[in-house]
Amino acid sequence: MKEGLDWSGGTLGGTGTVSVLGGISLGGGATNILSRTLNASANTSQDPFNTLRLDGGIWNNLSGARFTSVANEYEQNNITTGSMEGIFNNRAGAVFTKKGIGNLEISATFNNAGLFEILEGNCYFNNSGVNSGIISLSAGTTASFDKGYTHTGTLTGAGSVSIYDSTFETGSSNSLSGPMTIYGKGVFNGPQSIKLLNLQSSFDYQGITGSGSITITDTLEWISGTMAGSGTTNTLSNTTVTIRNANLGRTFNNSGNAIIPADGALVFDANKQGQWNNLAGSTLTLSGNGSIAPTGGVSFDSGLLVNTVGSRILKNGTELSSLYCNFNNQGTVHVNEGTLAIYGKTENYGKMLVAAGSTLYLAAGYYTPFTNLGTIQVNGGLLTDNVSPTFSNFVNLGSGIVDVQSGSASFRNLVGLPITFDVDGSATKIGCDLPGNFVVGPNSTVIFSQLLQTGKNGFNKDVSYCISHIPQGASLTLDGPNSRITGVDGELTMNAGELDIRGGRTLALSDEIINTHPMTFNNSGILRIGNALSGTGGKVIGPHSSLLEGGFVNSSTGEVVLANGTFQGFGPNGIQNFNIIRGNGTLDSSVVMISSQASTPYLGYAAIDNITVTGNLFVTGENGSFIKGSVTVGGLTQITFVGGLNILPNSSLGGTGDKVVSRDAGLRGYGSVSGDVFLIGAKLMGYDQSMPLTLTDNLKIGSHPSEPYLTGNGSIFGPVNVNGLTTVLSGATLTVEAGARFGGPGEILLESGSSLIANGFVNKKVSISGINQISGVLAGQLAISSGDLNTGDGLTVNGLTVGGNSKLSGNGTTINGSTTVGAGQLAIENAGLVLKTA
Numbered sequence: 001m002k003e004g005l006d007w008s009g010g011t012l013g014g015t016g017t018v019s020v021l022g023g024i025s026l027g028g029g030a031t032n033i034l035s036r037t038l039n040a041s042a043n044t045s046q047d048p049f050n051t052l053r054l055d056g057g058i059w060n061n062l063s064g065a066r067f068t069s070v071a072n073e074y075e076q077n078n079i080t081t082g083s084m085e086g087i088f089n090n091r092a093g094a095v096f097t098k099k100g101i102g103n104l105e106i107s108a109t110f111n112n113a114g115l116f117e118i119l120e121g122n123c124y125f126n127n128s129g130v131n132s133g134i135i136s137l138s139a140g141t142t143a144s145f146d147k148g149y150t151h152t153g154t155l156t157g158a159g160s161v162s163i164y165d166s167t168f169e170t171g172s173s174n175s176l177s178g179p180m181t182i183y184g185k186g187v188f189n190g191p192q193s194i195k196l197l198n199l200q201s202s203f204d205y206q207g208i209t210g211s212g213s214i215t216i217t218d219t220l221e222w223i224s225g226t227m228a229g230s231g232t233t234n235t236l237s238n239t240t241v242t243i244r245n246a247n248l249g250r251t252f253n254n255s256g257n258a259i260i261p262a263d264g265a266l267v268f269d270a271n272k273q274g275q276w277n278n279l280a281g282s283t284l285t286l287s288g289n290g291s292i293a294p295t296g297g298v299s300f301d302s303g304l305l306v307n308t309v310g311s312r313i314l315k316n317g318t319e320l321s322s323l324y325c326n327f328n329n330q331g332t333v334h335v336n337e338g339t340l341a342i343y344g345k346t347e348n349y350g351k352m353l354v355a356a357g358s359t360l361y362l363a364a365g366y367y368t369p370f371t372n373l374g375t376i377q378v379n380g381g382l383l384t385d386n387v388s389p390t391f392s393n394f395v396n397l398g399s400g401i402v403d404v405q406s407g408s409a410s411f412r413n414l415v416g417l418p419i420t421f422d423v424d425g426s427a428t429k430i431g432c433d434l435p436g437n438f439v440v441g442p443n444s445t446v447i448f449s450q451l452l453q454t455g456k457n458g459f460n461k462d463v464s465y466c467i468s469h470i471p472q473g474a475s476l477t478l479d480g481p482n483s484r485i486t487g488v489d490g491e492l493t494m495n496a497g498e499l500d501i502r503g504g505r506t507l508a509l510s511d512e513i514i515n516t517h518p519m520t521f522n523n524s525g526i527l528r529i530g531n532a533l534s535g536t537g538g539k540v541i542g543p544h545s546s547l548l549e550g551g552f553v554n555s556s557t558g559e560v561v562l563a564n565g566t567f568q569g570f571g572p573n574g575i576q577n578f579n580i581i582r583g584n585g586t587l588d589s590s591v592v593m594i595s596s597q598a599s600t601p602y603l604g605y606a607a608i609d610n611i612t613v614t615g616n617l618f619v620t621g622e623n624g625s626f627i628k629g630s631v632t633v634g635g636l637t638q639i640t641f642v643g644g645l646n647i648l649p650n651s652s653l654g655g656t657g658d659k660v661v662s663r664d665a666g667l668r669g670y671g672s673v674s675g676d677v678f679l680i681g682a683k684l685m686g687y688d689q690s691m692p693l694t695l696t697d698n699l700k701i702g703s704h705p706s707e708p709y710l711t712g713n714g715s716i717f718g719p720v721n722v723n724g725l726t727t728v729l730s731g732a733t734l735t736v737e738a739g740a741r742f743g744g745p746g747e748i749l750l751e752s753g754s755s756l757i758a759n760g761f762v763n764k765k766v767s768i769s770g771i772n773q774i775s776g777v778l779a780g781q782l783a784i785s786s787g788d789l790n791t792g793d794g795l796t797v798n799g800l801t802v803g804g805n806s807k808l809s810g811n812g813t814t815i816n817g818s819t820t821v822g823a824g825q826l827a828i829e830n831a832g833l834v835l836k837t838a
């Protein structure tokens with residue numbers, strides 16, 4: 001046909017071929033049935049609501065021809081097949097154009113070797129066919145592919161593509177800027193780059209499969225469905241991946257940022273072929289309760305999660321997230337919030353960091369052990385292992401480092417060299433070695449409770465409790481302020497190993513709250529308390545109940561090194577074991593703290609009995625400490641009290657070293673104290689007038705050179721005598737409380753800017769120089785070398801001596817005795833000031 005074809009319905013049949021050289025018009029609302037071959041060489045227009053039925057027919061859109069299908073809003077055109085399969089071929093050089101915002105549904109076999117352009121609306125490829133040319137989608141348009149539609153050509157444009165059943169072979173390409181959504185199955189046998197991919201298929205349709213590699217360059221929304229096949233899925237550094245309900249049965253290489261949000265789950269396929277590789281620079285975030293869930297609800301070791309060097313896994317959100325998979329960590333795991341539970345077989349070569357308020361739970365099993373060859377670092381959180389009370393030990397801390405910088409760690413089942421002790425042939429204690437490097441840092445607690453079942457696995461004896469032991473060559477280091485290790489049940493035995501308790505660190509021989517079996521520390525190795533070189537101190541805490549139920553046992557081969565260390569006891573008689581570490585009655589240390597914090601008053605005291613301090617001693621505690629005998633502080637050293645010190649009758653605190661009482665502490669008692677005493681926000685208290693608390697040397701109120709930035713006032717309670725000089729430093733106040741008696745031969749010197757409040761009885765001479773304030777009653781004489789004195793609400797003194805120009809101001813001064821004014825003059829100011837001499 002040379003002139004063209006105006007086809008408004010009916011059938012074009014027969015066995016021959018019709019070649020139309022002119023234009024073809026397919027009338028709107030008509031059904032055109034083609035049962036033979038038609039070659040179109042010019043332009044074809046398909047008007048709205050037209051149906052082209054290929055009932056065994058073949059339509060060839062030849063090179064240079066254009067087929068335009070127009071379907072406007074609420075309109076649909078169709079290219080269908082009849083009782084016999086029909087084929088539409090858009091040949092190379094031909095153009096097929098879809099216009100109008102309505103739909104075009106193609107249910108015949110459709111092969112495109114030319115250009116298929118969707119300018120407007122939607123196009124549905126509901127049958128098989130091959131795209132070896134170009135399918136281009138304008139912004140706002142959609143195309144869907146079903147029935148195994150095959151691509152060897154190109155998809156391009158800004159529209160969106162839906163895949164229900166389609167195959168992408170080698171040679172196909174994708175330059176879509178719009179999203180591709182897979183609702184059914186997409187088979188990728190050749191490499192493919194996809195910018196925006198949504199996977200939202202049921203597990204019955206597999207989702208993505210094939211032997212080719214897929215690279216997602218921008219965004220992957222994995223809502224549901226499976227990625228399987230021998231190919232790989234890759235992302236770029238800028239790719240964002242969101243996983244909601246996913247099944248992985250292939251290799252996934254993540255180079256970007258992936259997240260499993262709350263209620264999301266990634267499941268490794270039951271064939272165990274799935275592997276997720278977090279590559280360098282990438283991040284996998286588990287948010288809320290987002291997890292890698294068990295396959296079939298039971299398998300803990302399907303698939304493999306690899307966190308390579310330079311990659312991160314983040315746990316965010318306060319809920320529980322779990323890893324039910326084999327796990328190889330070479331990068332960093334950050335447990336920022338909530339709990340991360342690791343159930344699968346795990347090898348840690350990298351770092352695992354546990355932040356404040358979070359928990360890392362090593363829920364290892366017989367077939368899924370946890371082995372640490374890298375570092376586990378706890379920064380304020382909790383590290384714990386399998387809490388079930390079984391005999392099997394599945395957490396192997398290996399040759400790696402456990403660094404509890406702050407927070408706590410609790411271990412029940414640890415893998416190590418078993419240690420068996422037979423006790424009287426009736427009990428067996430079973431434990432394990434600690435790892436080669438175990439570090440407990442600031443504000444941290446580690447609890448070992450090796451709780452074992454009885455009567456199983458050949459152990460017919462009663463099994464008692466045992467913690468672990470430190471073998472030769474291994475070390476347990478408490479390395480941070482306020483760090484501690486406690487034993488809930490059993491013993492910590494050190495056989496030729498080394499326990500290094502550094503500055504601010506704690507070894508608790510029993511736990512204050514869970515105290516079913518107070519811990520005993522058996523030392524036949526080296527116990528270091530503190531660090532002489534760094535000037536920081538460690539701490540050993542005794543049992544809270546009784547040393548008969550646990551404590552510190554030092555063998556004949558054991559060595560204790562005190563260097564800036566602390567020994568703290570809670571027994572009813574104080575630090576009963578103190579003689580073990582003092583060494584020939586001498587406490588040879590730099591800074592040693594004897595501390596008590598128990599709530600029961602008597603148990604809250606530490607008893608210091610007949611020791612000589614050659615270094616600086618720091619005594620603290622909620623209820624203070626007792627001196628039961630003679631404590632001597634050597635020269636050039638000092639003893640500092642925070643929490644108070646009680647000197648019992650017939651006891652003394654001697655030596656020429658300074659005694660510093662600070663931070664609301666009190667120095668109380670009946671005996672004598674030699675050496676200078678410093679009150680810094682603290683008090684002196686005597687109990688009995690017949691045995692007053694007596695300071696044989698000097699008293700200073702305000703500060704001490706060892707802590708120049710710590711300042712405070714002082715108070716006197718009860719009977720206190722000071723034989724030397726009492727100096728109130730500039731800016732400080734000394735208060736003699738009501739009922740107190742402050743005496744002794746030494747006088748009181750008020751530096752300029754200091755104050756004396758005498759609410760009690762002060763039987764001392766008071767000297768001032770500069771600007772001061774005194775109020776109350778002084779039984780002794782007042783001497784003013786030169787300066788200004790404010791008497792506040794009133795002052796009574798027994799004699800006044802003025803050496804230079806001075807001034808009195810206030811609301812009344814009574815002088816019982818003589819008044820002597822030397823070379824200077826005495827100025828009396830302020831209305832209401834009355835000077836009486838009696």
